[in-house]
Amino acid sequence: MAGRPKVLLSAYACRPQGGSEPGAGWAWAKAAARDHDVWLLTRGKFAHELTEELAIRPIPSLTVVPLELPKWLLRLRRRHADVYWYYPLWQRLAGRTARRLDAEHSFDVIHHLTFAVDWMPAGVVQHSSAKVIWGPIGGSTAVPLSLAHWLGGRGLVGELVRRGWTGVARKLVGRRLAQTADLVVAQNNDVAETFGQAAREIVVQPNVAIRRFASAAGPYEPYSPGAKTALFVGRLIPWKGVMLAISTMARPEAANWELRVIGDGPDWRRAERLAERLGIRDRVEFTGQLPREEVLAAMLRADALLAPAMREAAGWAVTEALASGCPVVCIDRGGPSVIVGPDEGAVVSWRGDVVGELARGLAGLRGRITPVDRWGPDRLPALLAAWYATAHVPQ
16 A cells, blocks of 8 residues: 555464464454554465455455475474474575565564564564564573472473573574664563663563453352352463462462462372372362363353462463453452562462462452453554554664
8 A cells, every 4th residue: 555654573483363473473463454554474385375265355456475495394393293304494485585575565663573582583674775573582581499499390490491491592682682682572671671771672572462352241149158269270281380389279369269270281190199198189179271261251250360479471361361250359460470460369469478478369359349441452553553653764
């Protein structure tokens, strides 16, 4: 469309019906296309879904540019799914494609959206006459060493390896990207602190895009008339904090609370043993992994979401709980501490008696809250318009 700014977006993960990362890619791409002409670089495997979505709900200002590496590399990737080499190669392809498209269209803005990882490469973040934006990105949040005993032996080893590996990559890759970009968008305050001195300009904005659920206006049907129910939602892996959540239930302040653990993972048996040892197994239910619809239905009935993750970058489950009218009790780490506002739950300190603080946070809740719409996709067009408005002046 003539006269509209031209924007190139890179979203490795982007699908209309996707969860956190792919869903963020699509929500932000749609928002950018409201006031700009957008070219969207994304994985070729998402092209069919995007084509179907745009056939139903056309966005004339959005052009999808699917990118995929040779098929033999895809086959090799399926055999070695845990190797991080495919993503960097795709980013190299995205970088070359961005230079070619920029030469053709003279973009006003080039923006890397997903993956939102601050220690991995972003091919489109390169010197350009366009304004270059990196983020929202996360990953800098680490588990405080004072909480390391909650990880268990394997979890602690994994965290130390992660710290070493990502720390080096963040200095070699992330710092260079922060220095190259005209604007760095941090998912949380930890990322902003990490790159604050390297970036020309930095703002904090989570990548979540969840509007309040219409069903949240319906009648509240509690799980148990005589007790309050807290949910834990997430993979049962050490840093997500399921052990903290179960220990919270054993404190006197949480004596009238029950816990429903929704998720699956290697810490399941370890968590069950802890509940048995603390004598609260009858107040802790493990449901396993549930479809998203059932998780959202659970949030409409729960009295709180207990989210003691120790290094969550953003927090989609936290945002969904707030959008459902379910208050959140979390730790002052990473994204959840940015997302949960006053009177929407409790953000407790990770220092000192963190389990006691979580229990007191539950005890201090005053019931369900008004569903939160602050983190919905409707906020994104204005944000992007403000970020895109300032023209980049080549150095």
